[in-house]
Amino acid sequence: MNSTTDWAGIVDARDAATRLLQTVPLCEKPLQLAIGECSLVIRSNSQSLLDRLGDYFHHLPRKTGLATIEVTAIESEKLETGLPFIDWQREAGKSGRKDAYLDLTDGRLVFKVRTGMLFLQSEQWRIAAGPCTAYDNQLVNFINSQVMNWLQQREWLICHAAALVLKGHGIAMAGFSGGGKSTLMLHLMEHPKSRYVTNDRLFLRRQGVRVEAVGIPKLPRINPGTLVNSPRLSPLLDQQRREQLLSLPKQELWDLEEKYDVDVERLYGRDRIDTSTPVPLDAMVILNWSREESAPLKLTKIDIAQRSELLNAVMKSPGPFFQDSLGEFIRDDEALQPAPYLALLKSVPIYEVTGKIDFAELSGLCLKLWD
Known part of the structure; x- marks a missing residue:
């Protein structure tokens, strides 16, 4: 199967599926999940992999049927x-090779450069192959990509934002990469009347006079800079690693990429996670603060239509797995269109955060938005 000649002459999704499935027997019982109105069936040749996915998605209802x-x-x-994959152009501010793709007549192969994982996306076939257990986060992302496609094919608009329900109100947190939206979201999760919605991909649509928001079933995935100062998250680190991290300079700790999954139900309690039920979006906070800034933190209401540079922090490309309702794939050079975002967000209160970074102070200001 590692021979490059096995892939010679591949043209369509059926050809790719035949090679990826490798005639291996699949486990008798699949993992079945319900995500709102969307149902997922996950099959594998590895029971331990299915068990691991079941543990990751343990907060979702199990679904049987079609x-x-x-x-x-x-x-x-x-x-x-040996296929001639093309590098997928990364977003501004991101460097290094990550995804590569090859378009077929009726599908797309996506190759993860760093891990060697290979994915087939088509209307009929959705297959991941390679060291799935070693890189299960990429498999989780692929599964969530199917949910994202399902939502976008039903007119939900993708945003680069975290979100939660806070004191009965939906609030989203956006910001440029590394700006701290996940950390802010977890600070706000300390409020007992809060529920986690999403960590990095938020979907919006208009429903009557309101804007609704919904997430995807992906757990918060955070870096050590967030972990070391949170008693709630301390179980994710052993004492030796915590001491190693605390000995690092603050700047180095902030920039360190070492991801940890936060199991919301196990760390914050049952009924504190809702990644698949739409909620009204009552506010959006855009983080435009800075580690180099010493000025006092400010939370200011803005008109997003007049601040295109901040809208760029909200807009998000669907990525190489996106396939629309006609079966067409997005290109990496397709420009994001501001108009749909402005149309939805014009009725949502938008706040800009400036000044120095202070998660505790900002959390307090967010909690006062609906006093």
């Missing part, structure tokens, strides 16, 4: 295809 979406995960060695 599947809306079916995903197959094949645990195998890295597949050496």
Whole structure:
């Protein structure tokens, strides 16, 4: 299977599926999940992988019956295809090779450069193959990409934002990469009347006079800079690693990329997570503060239509897995269109955060928005 000749002459999704499935037997019982109105069936040749996914998605209802979406995960060695993949252009501010793709007549192969994971996206086939267990986060992302496609095909608009329900109100947190939206969201989760909605991908649509928001079932994934100062999150680090991290200079700790999943229900309690039920969006906070800034923190209401540079922090490309309702794929050079975002956000109170970074103070200001 590692021979490059196995992939010679591949043209369509059926050809790719045949090679990825490798005629391996699948486990008898799949993992079935309900995500709002969307149903998922996940099949694999590895029971331990299905068990791991079941543990990750333990907060979701188990669903039986007809599947809306079916995903197959094949645990195998890295597949050496020899195919002429094209690098997917990364967003501004991001460097290094990450995703590469090859378009077929009726589908797309996506290759993860750093891990060797290979994915097939088409209307009929949704397959992940390679060292899935070692890189299960990429498999979780692929599964969530199917939910994202399902939402966008039903006119939900993708945003780069975290969100939660706070004191009965939906609030979103946006900001440029590394700005602290996940950290702010977890600070606000300390309020007992809060529920987690999403960490990095938020979807919006108009429903009557209101704007609704919904997330995807991906747990918060955070860096050590957030962990070391939170007693709530302390179980995610052993004492030795905590001491190592606390010995680092603050700047180095902030920039360190070492991801940890935050299991919301296990760390914050049951009924504190709702990633698949739409909630009214009552406010959006855009983080435009700075570690180099010494000026007092300010939370200022703004007109987003007059601040295109901040709208750029909210807009998000659907990415290489996105396939619209006609089966067409997005290109990496397609410009994001501000108009749909402005149309939705014009009725949502938007606040800009400036000045020095202070999560405790900003959390207090957010809690006062509806006093």
